[in-house]
Amino acid sequence: MTAPAGRSFSAQERIGARIRELRQQRGLRLEDLGQQAGISYQYLSGVENGKENFSISVLDRIATALEVPLSRLIVSAFKDAPKPKLRKPDAP
Numbered sequence: 001m002t003a004p005a006g007r008s009f010s011a012q013e014r015i016g017a018r019i020r021e022l023r024q025q026r027g028l029r030l031e032d033l034g035q036q037a038g039i040s041y042q043y044l045s046g047v048e049n050g051k052e053n054f055s056i057s058v059l060d061r062i063a064t065a066l067e068v069p070l071s072r073l074i075v076s077a078f079k080d081a082p083k084p085k086l087r088k089p090d091a092p
Contacts, residue, residue: 011077013050015059018077020048022066036065 009017023033030048034041038061046052047062054062056070063070 010050012053014077015054015074016048016050018073019044019062019066022068022073023048026066033062033065037061 023030028036030041030044034044037044037058039058043052044062047054047058059073060070063073066073
């Protein structure tokens with residue numbers, strides 16, 4: 001996931017995009033994954049598009065339905081994220 005110049009993706013957008021990628025790799029419809037995770041397909045669509053907030057509990061249910069550890073889901077969403085630039089401390 002590469003952001004256009006001058007824009008970075010939020011954590012919410014990165015995780016949502018990774019969920020969509022995993023769902024599509026498994027050949028699941030929004031309805032299928034939503035039902036397995038106990039959430040509506042409309043809400044899941046919003047999560048995938050970075051429009052809906054989600055709790056760790058919901059994220060865990062989605063990860064379980066995708067048969068992927070929660071930690072792997074989160075880490076893989078950030079695998080291509082640029083490293084933050086650290087500011088040099090001000091000189092005394």
